[in-house]
Amino acid sequence: MRRDVLVGVFLGIGIGLILSSGFNMILHQNKRIIDEEFIKSEAKKIGMIDPVEYFDKRDMNIKIDTKEDKDKKIIIEIQKGYKSEDVARILKENNLIRSEEEFLNKINNKNLENKLRWGKYEFTSKDSEDQIIEKIIKGKNVKE
Incomplete structure (x- = not known):
């Protein structure tokens, strides 16, 4: 009789699993x-972000420097009324400086933020930040 009881228990468990799976499938x-x-x-x-949406796409440009690229002339225009932040943004967009923040820190540390002059300037990608700052402060505009 023990064998019959065990068979009944396992049969009941099996049928229960089948029925509960069927009901679960129907309900869901x-x-x-x-x-x-x-x-x-x-x-x-819940506040998680997709990092792709927050990358600065301008920083993703991968460029291999060649001799031709280093001698390339870049002309930018600083318009009247531009603040030092605007100048830093333009220089960064033209790959003349590595970081807007570093550039602004350098200008602020030297108390030059109000001495930047407007006009058109010619640079090359081999110009240093100090050379760029010097040109903009002295007002060495491009002759048209």
Whole structure:
């Protein structure tokens, strides 16, 4: 009789598992499929970010320096009323300086933020930050 009891218990467990799986499938049939978009939207709800959205795309330009690139002349225009932050941004956009923050720190440490002159300036990519600052402060404009 013990054998009959064990068979009955295992049979009951098996039937229970089958029924519960079937009910689970029926109940959750209309649930949303978890895909990449769902995961991203849920992550944003709890404050997580997608780092790709926050990269500065200008810093992602990979460029190999050649002799020709180093001698290339770059003309920028500093318009009347530009602040030192505007000048730093233009210089960075033209790959003349590595960091806007470092450039601004250098200008501020030398008390030159109010001495930058407007006009058109010609630089090369081999010019140092100090050379760039000197040109802008002395007002060595490009002759047109």
